[in-house]
Amino acid sequence: MKQANIIVIGGGLAGLMTTIKIAEAGQKVQLFAMQPVRRSHSVCAQGGINAAINLKGEGDSIWTHFDDTVYGGDFLANQPLVKRMCEAAPDIVELTARMGVMYNRTPEGNLDFRRFGGTKFHRTAFAGTTTGQQLVYALDEQVRRHEAEGLVTKFEGWELLSPVIHNGACRGITAMNLNTMEVRAFPADAVVAATGGIGAIFGLSTNSLVNTGSAASALYQAGAVYANPEFVQVHPTAMPGEDKLRLISESARGEGGRVWVPRDGRPWYFLEDWYPAYGNLVPRDIASRAIFKVVHELGLGVDGGEVVYMDISHLNPRDIDRNLYGIAEIYERFSGDDPRKVPMRVFPAVHYNMGGLWVDDSMATNVPGLFAAGEAEYQHHGANRLGANSLVSCIFDGMVAGPAAVAYAEGLQKRSGEISSGIFEAEANLQRDINADILNTGGTENPFDLFREMGDLMRKNVTVIRKNDDLKKTDEKLAEMLERCGRLNVVDKSPVANTSLVFARELKNMLILARAITVGALMRDESRGAHYKPEYPMRDDAGWLKTTRASFTPDGPEISYEPVDVSLIVPRERHYDVD
Amino acid sequence: MREFVMSDNFTIKIRRQDGPDAKPYWQEFEVNFRPGMNVVIALQDIRRDPVTIDGVKADPVVWECSCLEEVCGSCAMVINGRARQACSALIEDLDRPVTLEPLAKFPVVRDLMVDRSSLFENFARVRAWIPIDGTYPMGPGPQVSQEEQEAAYPLARCITCGCCLAACPQVNNNSSFMGAAVLNQATLLNSYPTGRMNRAARLDVVRGDGGLAGCGNAQNCERVCPKSIPLVSSIARLNREALLDAVKRWLGK
Numbered sequence: 001m002k003q004a005n006i007i008v009i010g011g012g013l014a015g016l017m018t019t020i021k022i023a024e025a026g027q028k029v030q031l032f033a034m035q036p037v038r039r040s041h042s043v044c045a046q047g048g049i050n051a052a053i054n055l056k057g058e059g060d061s062i063w064t065h066f067d068d069t070v071y072g073g074d075f076l077a078n079q080p081l082v083k084r085m086c087e088a089a090p091d092i093v094e095l096t097a098r099m100g101v102m103y104n105r106t107p108e109g110n111l112d113f114r115r116f117g118g119t120k121f122h123r124t125a126f127a128g129t130t131t132g133q134q135l136v137y138a139l140d141e142q143v144r145r146h147e148a149e150g151l152v153t154k155f156e157g158w159e160l161l162s163p164v165i166h167n168g169a170c171r172g173i174t175a176m177n178l179n180t181m182e183v184r185a186f187p188a189d190a191v192v193a194a195t196g197g198i199g200a201i202f203g204l205s206t207n208s209l210v211n212t213g214s215a216a217s218a219l220y221q222a223g224a225v226y227a228n229p230e231f232v233q234v235h236p237t238a239m240p241g242e243d244k245l246r247l248i249s250e251s252a253r254g255e256g257g258r259v260w261v262p263r264d265g266r267p268w269y270f271l272e273d274w275y276p277a278y279g280n281l282v283p284r285d286i287a288s289r290a291i292f293k294v295v296h297e298l299g300l301g302v303d304g305g306e307v308v309y310m311d312i313s314h315l316n317p318r319d320i321d322r323n324l325y326g327i328a329e330i331y332e333r334f335s336g337d338d339p340r341k342v343p344m345r346v347f348p349a350v351h352y353n354m355g356g357l358w359v360d361d362s363m364a365t366n367v368p369g370l371f372a373a374g375e376a377e378y379q380h381h382g383a384n385r386l387g388a389n390s391l392v393s394c395i396f397d398g399m400v401a402g403p404a405a406v407a408y409a410e411g412l413q414k415r416s417g418e419i420s421s422g423i424f425e426a427e428a429n430l431q432r433d434i435n436a437d438i439l440n441t442g443g444t445e446n447p448f449d450l451f452r453e454m455g456d457l458m459r460k461n462v463t464v465i466r467k468n469d470d471l472k473k474t475d476e477k478l479a480e481m482l483e484r485c486g487r488l489n490v491v492d493k494s495p496v497a498n499t500s501l502v503f504a505r506e507l508k509n510m511l512i513l514a515r516a517i518t519v520g521a522l523m524r525d526e527s528r529g530a531h532y533k534p535e536y537p538m539r540d541d542a543g544w545l546k547t548t549r550a551s552f553t554p555d556g557p558e559i560s561y562e563p564v565d566v567s568l569i570v571p572r573e574r575h576y577d578v579d
Numbered sequence: 580m581r582e583f584v585m586s587d588n589f590t591i592k593i594r595r596q597d598g599p600d601a602k603p604y605w606q607e608f609e610v611n612f613r614p615g616m617n618v619v620i621a622l623q624d625i626r627r628d629p630v631t632i633d634g635v636k637a638d639p640v641v642w643e644c645s646c647l648e649e650v651c652g653s654c655a656m657v658i659n660g661r662a663r664q665a666c667s668a669l670i671e672d673l674d675r676p677v678t679l680e681p682l683a684k685f686p687v688v689r690d691l692m693v694d695r696s697s698l699f700e701n702f703a704r705v706r707a708w709i710p711i712d713g714t715y716p717m718g719p720g721p722q723v724s725q726e727e728q729e730a731a732y733p734l735a736r737c738i739t740c741g742c743c744l745a746a747c748p749q750v751n752n753n754s755s756f757m758g759a760a761v762l763n764q765a766t767l768l769n770s771y772p773t774g775r776m777n778r779a780a781r782l783d784v785v786r787g788d789g790g791l792a793g794c795g796n797a798q799n800c801e802r803v804c805p806k807s808i809p810l811v812s813s814i815a816r817l818n819r820e821a822l823l824d825a826v827k828r829w830l831g832k
Contacts, residue, residue: 017714024714035643036699038739039651091716098720100709100771102732109722127732133650134735141708148703156696179688208645242613243620243666244647322729326736330648333667334615399714448627491629496598497641497689500626 003028004409005416007173007188009160009215011037013132013391014374015194016139017398018405023146025406030186031143032155032175034210038140041196041208042394045132046326047116047251048124049096049391051089055110060121062086069389070569072118072283073354073382074529074539076228076547078565081361081379085396092395093125099138102127104323114323115254116387118283118576124388129249129326135391159502160215161431163191163222163370166423170369171416174424174431179497183432185424187416189409192363192371192401193219194394198232198353201510201517202463203455205350206238206247216357216376217509220516224365226550227378228355229513229557230520233385233530234463235351236287237310237344239334245349246334248310249327250387252344253280255319257312259287260343261300267309270294278576285384285530286576288348292464295347302345309343350463352390354381354530355520358549363401364408371405373397378547383529438504443487447504450488454481454511462518466533471522475515479556482511516550516557523559524548541571587612590632590676591621593640596687603687607632607676608640618658618665618679619644622691642691649805652738655682655745656691662745662803683745695741701757705784707764709774721772734767734813736806743800743810749793756793757785759800759810766813769820782821791818 004027008019011033022029033040052065065086070079097103097111103125104112113122127134146152157178164172164185172187195215199207220226237252237259238245253259259280260267271290272279282290291308295301302309312320312328317340320328331339357365357372359379364371374394381389457477461470485508492500526540527533546561588609596603609632610621619642626639644654647666654665657680659673670677685693737760744750744758765781768774785791791814800810 020714035645035651035653036695036739038699039645039653041646041651043650043738044646044648094716094719095711095714098709098711098717098773100768100774102728102735102771103723105723105725105728107725109724111719127735130650130736133738137735141702142711144699144703145708145710179692179694208651209647210645242615243617243623246648326650333649334669446627448623491636492639494597494638494689497692499641500639 002410004189004406005030005187006405006409007032007186007191008194009173009191010040010194010196010374010376011156012040012042012194012196012374013135013139013394014376014397015192016136016143017395018192018194018373018402019152020139020142020146021399021402022406023151025403026151027406027409029152030155030188031152032158032160032173034157034159034178036156037143037154038136040136041211042136043133044206044208044247045391046129046247046249047254048114048126048131048388049093049135050116050123050386050388051093051125051392052086052121052123053090053093053111053113055113056122058121060123064121065089065123067569068119069380069386070382071574072386073384074574075382075541075545075566075571076231076528076564077380077382079568080565083568085380085393088396088399089392092392096135096138096395099142101134101138104128114251115281117250117253117281117287118278118386124251124254126251126323129251129324132391135395160195160218161505162218162427163367164424164427165222165367166419168368170367171419172424174428176431176502178502181435181495181498181501183428183435185428187419187424189412189416190369190371190405192373192405193357193376194373194398195376197375198513199350201454201514202350202458203452204241204245204459206235206245207351212506212510213353213513214506214509217513219357219365219370220550221512221552222367223552224367224370225358226355226516227358228520228548229516229550230524230531230548231354231383231529232350232463232517233284233352233354234288234348235284236291236348237346238349238351239331239345240307240347241334246330247349247351248331248344248346250284252310252312252324252327255312255323256315257310259291260309260311261294261302263300268300275576277579282576283384283386284351288464289532291348306347307345308347310346311343312339313341313343348464350459352385354378354383354385362404363397364404369408371401373401383531434505435501438488438490438501439493441488443489445484445488447488447490447500447507450481450484451507454478454514458514462521464532466521466531468522468533468535471518475518475522475556478511478515478518482508485511512552519557519559520548520550539574545571589670591625592676592678593690594680595640595690596681598689599686606637612670614671616670618668618670618677619647619654621670621677622665640691641689650738652740655740655742656680657683657745662742664740664805667805682741684750685741685745695739698739698741698744698760701761702764704757705761705765705781706777707768709768709771710777723772727770731767731770733808734763734770737763737808738806740805742803742805746799746803748797748799749795754793755789757789759814762791762794762817763808763810763813766817769817778820779824782824785817786821786825791821
């Protein structure tokens with residue numbers, strides 16, 4: 001075995017699993033994360049993790065999990081990869097149970113499973129409603145063990161600025177220490193980007209504030225292809241708020257929660273009415289559109305506002321405490337109301353990025369030496385992700401990307417250490433100059449106002465309902481904002497923990513990725529999964545059963561397409577009203 | 580405390596510090612109240628246009644936050660004298676003026692941002708992990724009774740915010756006490772069927788320097804814990820385990 005040096009960027013589930021796999025192969029990892037990895041956004045995943053272990057004797061199978069996922073994703077995912085993920089899911093759940101995840105148990109002491117959207121089976125293992133948190137902690141503990149053994153070095157509080165590309169291959173990164181503002185280049189034989197989601201591009205979302213997509217955007221700008229940018233999931237049930245739209249997990253419906261609005265003085269359970277076969281457990285794209293229809297077309301929002309009820313008040317409080325405690329706690333704390341007694345007030349919110357960095361079946365991007373894993377890549381969820389599939393895909397990706405990065409690094413003819421240090425220093429200097437420019441520009445644009453403008457625009461025009469006129473105007477406006485972004489007024493000049501400087505850099509990257517999302521949506525003239533255009537209300541397999549590939553140019557994204565691998569399941573019409 | 584109405588303004592007093600070695604100072608800002616507003620939103624307002632109550636331009640206030648739903652543990656600070664999360668501190672529930680200080684007991688990086696890396700280092704000291712054989716498929720792992728799961732799950736909800744250390748009189752410059760969050764990790768890992776196999780190694784650590792002996796049973800930890808973790812009984816359980824284990828070893832069993 002040749003000693004290699006591999007960099008992982010991101011400390012969520014995908015980054016942690018990648019790190020564990022590389023360390024397990026005996027190679028050294030440098031793990032970069034913007035914050036202590038235990039605080040990564042994966043902790044916000046609530047409801048559970050899917051695996052067709054069939055412990056309820058319902059006849060669930062790997063194939064059914066695979067079929068539900070492909071069908072739920074409206075046939076946009078490359079099928080062999082989805083199948084491989086579903087095959088690995090039972091092992092992933094069992095592995096994490098061995099690591100100590102406090103999964104809920106049956107009376108016999110086996111893993112308990114509950115229902116989630118887009119399936120008829122009890123397939124979701126869960127630890128209360130803090131499953132993501134418990135998984136992050138378990139993986140964090142394993143990484144700490146490898147760290148204690150000297151295989152892992154953590155760089156917590158560092159943010160990726162750029163990849164170092166030499167002769168077309170990724171040879172390392174530049175990163176900034178968010179406390180000291182030091183900019184440094186780090187050579188590596190392979191780099192894995194597990195940089196997470198992009199919710200902040202929409203201003204308000206269910207995501208943590210760190211989910212800016214800035215790192216993925218930096219890689220895209222350096223030549224990595226970005227796939228299916230237009231596919232952004234809007235979750236049907238989140239608490240409205242000024243700082244964040246707090247998620248109320250789909251598991252609330254999996255445990256029997258019902259969505260309704262008052263109509264003629266009585267509750268109208270519109271999802272059960274419209275979709276009798278799946279009821280409240282229709283996939284998220286369907287539920288979000290139904291809520292938009294009820295609120296915006298029928299004018300039936302609660303108190304005339306953008307609100308519907310998510311009701312668990314009829315459930316046994318003991319069951320709520322055992323199975324849904326985490327969301328009951330969040331709702332009560334932030335709204336002041338007890339969901340055991342009154343229905344929760346919710347509305348759809350941007351939640352998950354099905355799109356992401358283009359990767360092949362070994363999680364390699366088009367840039368040699370650069371891999372991607374987790375929400376940062378695009379492979380598994382097609383046009384719409386099923387609930388409780390994200391935790392599987394994040395961990396699964398790490399299991400693929402880690403060994404793939406090791407194989408690539410070990411096979412390299414020339415180690416990163418043999419490359420002239422001037423290459424790295426040049427890139428670091430370039431990044432230092434960008435910082436200096438931002439601090440010295442003396443512009444007039446307030447970065448926080450510009451951020452709000454971007455978010456408002458994206459939420460209004462590029463979420464549940466998309467119209468070509470609006471999308472076109474949105475892209476023009478984004479281009480104009482990008483130009484304004486070159487004239488920022490960053491008040492803070494401090495060399496210590498300058499969060500304003502960091503934010504200014506992220507803002508530009510967000511705007512660039514926002515253009516890819518918007519242009520991808522503008523060009524796709526059909527409706528598929530989360531992407532819905534009233535002007536083109538049907539899925540169009542003849543014209544659009546293809547993956548979007550966005551390449552960065554300074555004038556905006558350059559879009560091309562490639563076929564989707566549908567070799568295992570013939571695409572069929574998607575409906576959830578009847579079986 | 581009077582009722583709030585829209586368009587009311589209120590004052591926030593912030594203890595600021597420009598860097599790790601700089602001298603702290605206080606600044607006051609006026610913020611416009613909105614219903615549902617929390618301390619994070621107020622800080623975001625100040626950051627947008629940082630001008631003090633006396634009309635003096637200031638640097639934006641620096642603080643940490645991420646998930647905004649009390650599960651990441653980032654935004655812990657001292658609010659009106661109490662260590663808690665800024666995201667769940669609703670302005671309408673707070674006495675005004677609102678005072679913000681960095682989380683006590685941890686070195687300040689800048690303003691309300693502190694360095695809590697010692698917490699994670701102590702997790703490593705107590706070997707807060709299960710040494711699994713590998714990540715390859717090896718079957719379903721241990722069965723766990725509902726009773727065990729329901730007892731252990733609350734301990735597993737610790738968000739490493741550090742509030743329990745900030746509020747603990749035994750955590751100070753003259754002591755090496757690791758604090759409740761760290762000891763609780765040892766209790767938690769010791770309670771899992773496979774974690775139990777390495778119990779002795781963890782108990783050795785918590786019997787040593789900075790461990791159980793440092794706890795003065797003030798019970799502040801449990802009072803400030805945002806996740807209502809039963810830290811007092813968690814530490815008591817670890818204490819019992821450590822004692823029993825020591826006796827057994829002394830008897831040569």
